[in-house]
Amino acid sequence: MKRTMIKNLSQMKGEEIIIKGWADTVRAQGKMAFFDFRDVSGKVQGVVFGKPEVLEVAKKISAEDVVEVKGVVNERNDKTAKEAIEEFKKTGVKDFFVKDVEIEITEIKVLAKSEIPFSLDEDLNLDVYLDNMPFTLKNPKQSAVFKVQAKIIQKFREYLNQNDFTEFMAPKIVGDDAEGGAGVYEVEYFGNKAGLATSPQLYKQIMVGVLERVFTVGQAFRAEKHSTSRHLNEYTSLDFEMGFIDSYKDVMKMHNGLLKYIIDEVQKEMQTELEEYGVEKILAPEEFPVMSLPEAQELLEREFEGVKAVGEPDLEPEHERLLCQYAKENLGSDFIFITHYPVSKRPFYTFKSKDMDGMTDSFDLLFKGVEITSGGQRIHDYDELVQSMKDKGLDPEKFSFYLQAFKTGIPPHGGIGLGVERLTQKILGLDNVKKATLFPREINRIDTLLNK
């Protein structure tokens, strides 16, 4: 008999089935044994009654044992079942726990024994959660996060493929740190020093000269010593870059469409998971609001008492929070673009604004209080690019490989980079980005705590 996934049991009333999964909870009482079983698709109740030979096996099962269960699907008529059915009629969202049926068990086999350190339901502090991730992730509330994250990445690719982008793999071992910043992990490379890529930026731009529109999904590495609720030392960067644009506005438009698509699709396809986190409808309009940095700073001072922002080269985290609050309350959007950051605050490859002196044709996208994306138009003229490197105190010699692309014809182009863990965190309202990361690297931790 083929295995039935638990979420499909409601459609199999009266039938004999086999399920496979984990013994989520176990209670044996005299001549009866009660279980909740769990597989990746759902949970269901099971009961052993009046079958001494089955009961004998059942009594030896402990929580989180992996089991194969044969039984008959019976309708449930208790109060919990009825409430669940009412709830479904009202909201259209199926509970992860299938409550309208239960399994009358006729046979049970143990596929793998388990010995757990604590109950999966226990409230854990972050370090205990991380120390025990191979176990704690089994809690459906935790695994839901990574189902949502997989969906975000899938929809990112889907939208870009539909818009004639081609995916490529940007290499992770890179040469000497060309940009000269801190934050690069050093790799021992056959007697030479190499580094781990902090971004796929330079390769993305090279590939615009080859495939015009490209995207890449991969790890980026930042050797930053601070450990906060919003930083990661290794994260997944979603990046696209597009050629033959007229201005940074084409990039914003593509990005707007992309994020609206991701949010709409995730809300449609991941209802159960979002419900689990009590996520309210996310406001993603056709056109996200757009403000230049100076406009945003004036608005902050006008709308929020005591805020000082005008004339500063960047937004403070608190400013980002307030702008998002303003956009949600007044502009019907959980997203807001801020454009035109000063040259001093943006990387050397950023296109300089023709309209606003000292500013760049760049933007950040804010979502639910934080910046999730940086993007903009890039310099495509070889001489201008070399000059911009020099202005930033960088050595063009170190960029000779990258510069070849510009010497041999790169169209006007631009793109974005987006951290998927932070987007996942913000969609689900998690308090720490590490809760949206498989498996977070911190200054003191690679899986387990490091010996110092």
Next chain:
Amino acid sequence: MKRTMIKNLSQMKGEEIIIKGWADTVRAQGKMAFFDFRDVSGKVQGVVFGKPEVLEVAKKISAEDVVEVKGVVNERNDKTAKEAIEEFKKTGVKDFFVKDVEIEITEIKVLAKSEIPFSLDEDLNLDVYLDNMPFTLKNPKQSAVFKVQAKIIQKFREYLNQNDFTEFMAPKIVGDDAEGGAGVYEVEYFGNKAGLATSPQLYKQIMVGVLERVFTVGQAFRAEKHSTSRHLNEYTSLDFEMGFIDSYKDVMKMHNGLLKYIIDEVQKEMQTELEEYGVEKILAPEEFPVMSLPEAQELLEREFEGVKAVGEPDLEPEHERLLCQYAKENLGSDFIFITHYPVSKRPFYTFKSKDMDGMTDSFDLLFKGVEITSGGQRIHDYDELVQSMKDKGLDPEKFSFYLQAFKTGIPPHGGIGLGVERLTQKILGLDNVKKATLFPREINRIDTLLNK
């Protein structure tokens, strides 16, 4: 006016259009100028005639300048055009060079100037190709490789998503080299020694306990000092792992279906690119042939004179080549599974065969002469796994994080790992895997040659 992609020009005869792309070739003769223009979708011919003001601009254009061209689409009636149309009728494959129309240019604008080191058509040795990749990749014959590779990865994901797999990102910075082998790049991690992941294997297995069926696409790093036509120091590994299997045969079946899907779809959707490389129809039957290692060795000695193979613990590269030749000629398949490699030749997590003493329930998949995949069932029993580590001289203490998954219930499971560059190489018949890699890392090279 919106840009028209070159491949669509055949449908726009008589219309005024704008194309954007590169000046692929340039010839100015007296009162005329001839061009081939190229964008990511195709090439087309363009001509300036009888328009002195356009001619003046046209004469200043050099090869690989990025241009915007306005003009009228005219039908071509020359011999080349007629031959191309005949060829299309016969094969159904569109040439990358659109030959049935040409553009009568009315306006031409330079978007970016170019200065090239040599012609894109030039025959290059591998080092020159690699030294100049930001330029040499612009040759459509080179970029075709990465269009095909993107399609392979897309279809890999598509098939697995359809089969209820969830994608996850396996971390690349890992702890001390647990498996104790050579070949791990060392990373300086805040005063500790870390490594770069040689495979996502352990995380895949952990995730089987969480999401049952998972896959991951990402870089794997091998600090191997040899530089050959089939090895890479950084490559892209396509990995899946599935829980609740009955045996390794379930994994082989899934993998067979997956590869047949990829091959069928690539042959359907990438005709122009495969044509470019003269790829013959790839034989990917519903069921790939399967042989155990001892069977394969006997067959080798029986079918090929002078071959010594029986009793050896592994296949030589030459054996793999001969087995593929045999499968193609006698079994109608470019693929062949070889099963049951000895315990001594497989990693500690490999499931030990119940039928063949000293052997494992593992397999390799050979394709066009080389191994492209390793896979098999894995040990899911905690005690057996710990014993297997000890038998291999490994320290279970170092695997404490990973072992948690097995202590808390992992179903019977198995999976595969597949290098996408080698698969791309073999599909297209390239002589070196580096030709199928963006941007290959070698012992002496990260983009440019390293200073030693």
